[in-house]
Amino acid sequence: MAGGNDQKQKLKLLYLMRILQEETDPEHGLTMPQILQRLSEEGITAERKSIYRDIIALRDVGVDIQKLSARPVQYVLVRSEFSLDDVMMLIDAVQSSRFITERKSNQLVKSLKGLVSARERKALDKRVHVQDRVKSLSESTFHSVDIIHEALQRKRKVQFLYFSYNTDLKRKARHEGRRYLLTPVKVVYADGNYYLAGYDDTDQKIKTYRIDRMELLQLSDERAARNAEITAYEYEDFAYKRFGMFHGDPTTVTLRVKEQLVDTVVDFFGHDLDVAKSTDAYVDVRVNVVKSPQFFGWIAGLDGGVTIQAPRTVRAEYKEWLQSLIG
Numbered sequence: 001m002a003g004g005n006d007q008k009q010k011l012k013l014l015y016l017m018r019i020l021q022e023e024t025d026p027e028h029g030l031t032m033p034q035i036l037q038r039l040s041e042e043g044i045t046a047e048r049k050s051i052y053r054d055i056i057a058l059r060d061v062g063v064d065i066q067k068l069s070a071r072p073v074q075y076v077l078v079r080s081e082f083s084l085d086d087v088m089m090l091i092d093a094v095q096s097s098r099f100i101t102e103r104k105s106n107q108l109v110k111s112l113k114g115l116v117s118a119r120e121r122k123a124l125d126k127r128v129h130v131q132d133r134v135k136s137l138s139e140s141t142f143h144s145v146d147i148i149h150e151a152l153q154r155k156r157k158v159q160f161l162y163f164s165y166n167t168d169l170k171r172k173a174r175h176e177g178r179r180y181l182l183t184p185v186k187v188v189y190a191d192g193n194y195y196l197a198g199y200d201d202t203d204q205k206i207k208t209y210r211i212d213r214m215e216l217l218q219l220s221d222e223r224a225a226r227n228a229e230i231t232a233y234e235y236e237d238f239a240y241k242r243f244g245m246f247h248g249d250p251t252t253v254t255l256r257v258k259e260q261l262v263d264t265v266v267d268f269f270g271h272d273l274d275v276a277k278s279t280d281a282y283v284d285v286r287v288n289v290v291k292s293p294q295f296f297g298w299i300a301g302l303d304g305g306v307t308i309q310a311p312r313t314v315r316a317e318y319k320e321w322l323q324s325l326i327g
Helices: 002-010 012-023 032-043 048-060 084-096 102-113 120-128 139-153 228-234 260-268 293-301 311-327
Strands: 065-068 074-077 154-163 171-173 180-190 193-200 205-211 212-221 247-257 276-278 280-293 306-310
Touching: 002 228, 012 032, 012 074, 012 120, 048 065, 048 154, 084 102, 139 154, 139 193, 139 212, 154 311, 171 228, 180 205, 180 228, 193 228, 205 228, 247 260, 260 280, 280 293, 293 306, 293 311, 306 311
Parallel strands: none
Antiparallel strands: 065 074, 154 171, 154 180, 154 212, 180 193, 193 205, 247 280, 247 306, 276 280
């Protein structure tokens, strides 16, 4: 037993650093008596002078230990990398992402909580909540993304099985159970999921696939295809606003936005809008979109607050789409 205590005494400096890391934050420190008590609970005896020397030693190697202006004096370990708000925002992003599985999400959240003190972790437990999130069932998403990136680097095709749900809510392999063979063009993160944009030699066009719905993904021996469409897609950089990862024709449209919905449009398209006309009641803006049923659905969901003014062809298509919904 004595040998164990002697070993702990040798590690006193590391225990001190861990205690300060876990139990202090910019607003809550530990007094010297509290530090001595925490060390005693770990089986380590120490005197004030030795703790002062240890604090100086830690500062000498770059550990930022500071004093709070309180009575009695409190010591804190300052973390410059992430604040509590930073960690909370990261946890929120992890928990709200659909492509991260529940197990992986819990692992990441636990790691992120390790970046703050025990007191701050309790605050996170009370404040962090993402309602009704739907988590992916696939555990291989990260590994699949790595394989696709390797294929992009090595200029090789990838092959995989692709699944979707049928009307019985059971997963079924598409493509009659045969593997897809594609040239990977780009990995895209959109709407909480990872997608692969890949060129299909048979159909001679680029298609998108949810990566978490792939299985048995692997590199093919075939070299990746190269053509003008792939090159154009690689450098397109999504200049046109997409509604999900659905395909459609890139189009510039003029939208008339009622005053009460300007915030909604700015949130969606950004502040740098091309304003064609402005009045007290509405504003006309030109935006670049990928024209698709999902774009029309977005317009319809705003209940007349946003209408399509131009071009006339898109207005006509929108009216046809609305008519098709009621037969």
